[in-house]
Amino acid sequence: MFNSIKDLIIGSPLPTQQLVGKRLNKIRALAAFSPDALSSIAYANQEIFLGLVVAGSAGLAFSWPIGLAITGLLLLVALSYFQTVHGYPTGGGSYIVARQNLGTLPGLIAASALTVDYLLNVAVSVTAGIAAIASAFPVLWPYRVALSLGLLLVITIINLRGLRETGTLMAIPVYLFLFTYIPMLVYGVIRAVMDGPGTLAAVAPAPTAPLTLFLLLHTFSTGCTALTGIEAISNGVPAFKPPEAKNAGRTLIVMSVLMGMLFLGSVGLTQYLAVVAGSQETILSALARRLLGSGSAYLLIQSCTMLILFVAANTSFAGFPRLAAILAGDGFLPRQLTSLGDRLVFTNGILILAIASGVLIFAFNGDTHALIPLFAIGAFLAFTLSQAGMVVHWWRERGKGWWLKSVVNGVGALATMITVIVVVISKFIEGAWITALVIPIIVAVFLRVRAHYREVTRQLSMDGLPPSLKPVPIPRVVVPISGVHRGIVDAVNFARSISDNVTAVYVELEPGAGERVRQKLAEWWPDLNLAIVPSPYRSVIGPLLDFLDETDRLHNDGQSAALVLPEFIPAKWWQSLLHNQTAWLIKAALLYRRRYSGFLRVIIDIPYHLRR
């Protein structure tokens, strides 16, 4: 029954050979990898507005210059990644590029930064989507956290169903967004030309902070979140239809042009028309309302913004599990993350991302603005390391035009590195410190995991074992019994079939009970040894373990007694609640407490199944 419910929600299992077929064409790939990048304008514009509005109309006048600076950075980074796509046609995520060219540690730092970035992209996109729709319907405001978590659940289920189906479903909102937003911006430009500029000084609130260089840098660094997501395509090259690199590169160009257009268009119109927003509305909502009124056209824009933001969260669901699988394959994360689930997706990675971002949304109370300071640092650190890696890559390869390519990536690395420094300094207290703390912790986890796997490989090696392996002698056998009943019959008989030295053990909780067991046992197995272990503190496990210890010491034959456990299995799950789980507790104690290290402790389960 559980399986059929799972099939209904997730879909039925797919065999491994279907894997190659699940590739994306350019139209679908744009929908799958671009929403994060395209939708970034929703929160980046908002952060620019919130950063500058404290300095009044003088501050807001800097929207356009800052927008231009960010767009310039966008072009640099896009160019860099275009080169990465071609330099690494098999998938050049920041981790791979940094690790191969700069070394393991820089690679792991990039991987850790990307992990944080993926996680925050989910949290920020989902909450910003809810903010977009709550700008239109303020009644939804108190339910932000619950709505965000509900949507996260929906996105998770969709992703568990598999990548191509994801692409189909996700394509609709992405193109809906493009085909409503771009016409609105065009209409806005026409209106702007016809109506002439607005006057910021007339509408901006009075300044509450002086206009300083620090304020501008701070605003620039929060606005840089507009670039987040641009790396998604370079990570996902193998998901494209062949020729992968060419298709991915073209998709990247289209995406970057769209990003620049949307970002500059909305920032420019906002400043030119002198649009400002109240505390209960996003700046994009205010711009749309100014251009379209509050009617159905406005609601369509807000709905499309919300939808693309939800789809943006999906970028992480495509990217993170893939990164985790690569890291796990290299031994830096648990191996389970490499296994494809029933639907040929990395199920474990999807679930981890969903849970972690759910916790983040809950902890930050669904507030996008509070999450933003944690965000950009991860993305830009990964950009920097990846592009620095590309410089080394071209330099090592020395192919055609390597010098020019190195310069392009070098400029990109420098620009993004400066951005990282600006972000860390200007947003440290507001939350960047959390990211700055978490990134090295994740790196430490990566290294610890690999150390463990290496140690395991060493311990499991067959090197040094004698070439001919002989059967081990059959040991003494101990059978713990809870009384004399049908449940122990098979256990006692099996024990006697593998060993001549069998002892039944009864832990006596009430004085006198042991003697009754001895008499009844003798009726059925007259020659069976019985040890009665008193338990003054009413515990079964402790005295039994002590007894095993004691007899092992007495025999002093370098061996532990094997344990034959009669295990009582109820017919229905709820019936287990009605029985002491003694067999289970004994196994847990023996296996995990390591009280008997050095000896081989064989544990033999003889189940007795209840019929109903």
Added chain:
Amino acid sequence: MFNSIKDLIIGSPLPTQQLVGKRLNKIRALAAFSPDALSSIAYANQEIFLGLVVAGSAGLAFSWPIGLAITGLLLLVALSYFQTVHGYPTGGGSYIVARQNLGTLPGLIAASALTVDYLLNVAVSVTAGIAAIASAFPVLWPYRVALSLGLLLVITIINLRGLRETGTLMAIPVYLFLFTYIPMLVYGVIRAVMDGPGTLAAVAPAPTAPLTLFLLLHTFSTGCTALTGIEAISNGVPAFKPPEAKNAGRTLIVMSVLMGMLFLGSVGLTQYLAVVAGSQETILSALARRLLGSGSAYLLIQSCTMLILFVAANTSFAGFPRLAAILAGDGFLPRQLTSLGDRLVFTNGILILAIASGVLIFAFNGDTHALIPLFAIGAFLAFTLSQAGMVVHWWRERGKGWWLKSVVNGVGALATMITVIVVVISKFIEGAWITALVIPIIVAVFLRVRAHYREVTRQLSMDGLPPSLKPVPIPRVVVPISGVHRGIVDAVNFARSISDNVTAVYVELEPGAGERVRQKLAEWWPDLNLAIVPSPYRSVIGPLLDFLDETDRLHNDGQSAALVLPEFIPAKWWQSLLHNQTAWLIKAALLYRRRYSGFLRVIIDIPYHLRR
């Protein structure tokens, strides 16, 4: 380390022979069993006030008559229970009395009603205690739920430490309450005589509902919560020092007189002095403020009210686990509830009560008034059944004065039965329906549990087994392996030591991997059979189970192959996250899925312990 933390909080284990020593003298017993009864005035008065105030001053004028009626009922019930204490010196809870005299089903109904009563007593007492202190410090109001849950945790820990220590700690607040509240009431009577009566009409709010008979009945039924807890002593007779019955009876008399005095005193003064309370204050707080002002004397009274209410919750922690243990001993609840914990208390019962009442407090948002409609029905149903049982008891015994005793209990039964009917009718919609639904559900659970235990006893009986039991033949053996490494060496060798027919099984996730395993395996065990099972859907468990099925069918010898499982045990718990728990999953599938019913499926664990 876990054990030492547990010892610090709960105390170190006590041996079984200390059990008899843990008896209570009368002073301590009053503290342990009376707080529920005594503290009931805190919410009963409040409910009378809230019930009548809607009818304005004309309604509030009925406080005294209703108070008198409830006190009359109190005397009847107290007399009844005094007889129960002497009729059942070994502990005559409603369940035992009803079951022995009326039959199993009435007994179980009483037990179910008591369970609900215990649970609601905890929830109501804790939340009313918080309401008392929040009347004095309104700043605490928004944190009611968190404060209630925190206090519940403290009470739970205290109870897990054991009954006598509980008595000592709990005695202080009970006597503190009596020695502050009674003097306040005496002072109030003196003031009343000197100052003369107040005028209700001058202070009562305007009526919002007509004064009807239904309103008076409704108020009476909510006010009857003043009686809850009176049965605690009769349930706990064996906890008294010998002579148990005599000591318990005297304690019951003292307690009932105190209850009547506190209840009538506060209801009478409230009406005579024309005290009313606003929406942010309890009526008892308003009375205390009227008499004592808002200074330190008032704060002392409120603190003592809060403290005794917390101690009142403790009555349930003494009573419910005892009831659950009796029910479990009779086979109506899981057996684990009969086992005394390390500290000679019924640990499981205490934990169940704590969790269930925590859920209740959370679900009803810590609001006493919302919980009250669920409350009285359980208590009064148990009263009725218990006293009806006593009538039968005296009639069967026909001892000295049996006729008079029967009449006393009969009148008690009749009065409480009428109260139950009034409660159900007048509070059905407000929440009594929940209790009316839950009580039969609990009874159904009791019956289902007993049916299961009876079936188990039948299935486990050795009757009909042949008198001489022979060893079972050593079966075919299958060893699932994940590769060729040290972790499988002991398992393969042990398998070969108990059987000549050993097959290793490798589930092949990637094509070609099986052949490599075959070659490597042959280097070490040239004569070992290897079966390679392909897995197109990348699952290990399913194909392995299918293979076992298949080979069992092929052999057709009426036997299942035994399974020897190499189990990989990491040195530290977190390392388990880095490995697939395949051995565990195989065991779970074989033990609980019952795919192989009919066969004996032996499962042999050969652990391989990692060293660090």
